[in-house]
Amino acid sequence: MAWDAEIRAREEALRVAFLHADMRALDELIADDYIVNSPLHKVLAKPLLLQLLETGRLCHLSFESRIETMQRHGDTVVVMGGDRVVDGPDRVCSTRRFTNLWQLTDGRWRATARHAHVVTREGGAPALADAPAGTYQPTP
Numbered sequence: 001m002a003w004d005a006e007i008r009a010r011e012e013a014l015r016v017a018f019l020h021a022d023m024r025a026l027d028e029l030i031a032d033d034y035i036v037n038s039p040l041h042k043v044l045a046k047p048l049l050l051q052l053l054e055t056g057r058l059c060h061l062s063f064e065s066r067i068e069t070m071q072r073h074g075d076t077v078v079v080m081g082g083d084r085v086v087d088g089p090d091r092v093c094s095t096r097r098f099t100n101l102w103q104l105t106d107g108r109w110r111a112t113a114r115h116a117h118v119v120t121r122e123g124g125a126p127a128l129a130d131a132p133a134g135t136y137q138p139t140p
Contacts, residue, residue, distance in 0.1 A: 003109075004070055007077050007102055010109050011067060014100075015083075019063040021053040029111055031103065036114040039096060059088040065098075075104040076112075083116070095120045 001009075010029065017025035027050070034046040044052070052058035065083040079100040086093045101113040 003072055003077065006109060007070055007079060008067065010102065010111070011065065011079060011100065014111060015063055015065050018053070019060050021056075021059070023050060023054055026050060026053070031105070031110040031112045034110075034112055034114075036116070038114075039094060039116050039118045060085050061088045061091065062086040077102040077109070082119075091123055093122050094118050 013025065014029050016022070017029060030046055032046060034049070036044050036049060038044050038049075049058075063083065063085045066081045067079055068081040069079075071078045079102065080098070082095065082097055084093065084095050096116045096118050098114065098116045100111055102109045103112045
């Protein structure tokens with residue numbers, strides 16, 4: 001399979017795993033040293049991200065993603081695009097821009113980093129209300 005088709009398949013598998021909070025699939029898809037600059041205004045490492053999903057503090061009711069461009073740089077691929085998520089339980093709909101990084105290690109592509117930025121948010125309470133205590137420090 002060509003690298004771009006493989007990355008598209010991995011992106012889709014990652015989207016579905018997040019949507020269903022599939023811990024086993026997420027553990028396989030994302031590297032142990034994965035980090036995300038999240039819409040919670042906090043950089044999260046893999047263990048905390050998985051904990052938020054597993055406990056339901058981060059819960060996507062729907063998750064649509066659109067890849068706009070991909071570039072390969074050796075064993076690293078940069079994926080950029082937009083997505084739209086509806087988070088529970090208050091059904092906040094966020095339209096976001098994202099960048100995902102994938103790295104080829106031991107013959108398989110694993111997500112190593114993500115940045116997601118909210119462009120618009122509508123409905124319900126702000127997503128920050130669901131953040132765990134002590135994880136969000138506003139900048140004055």
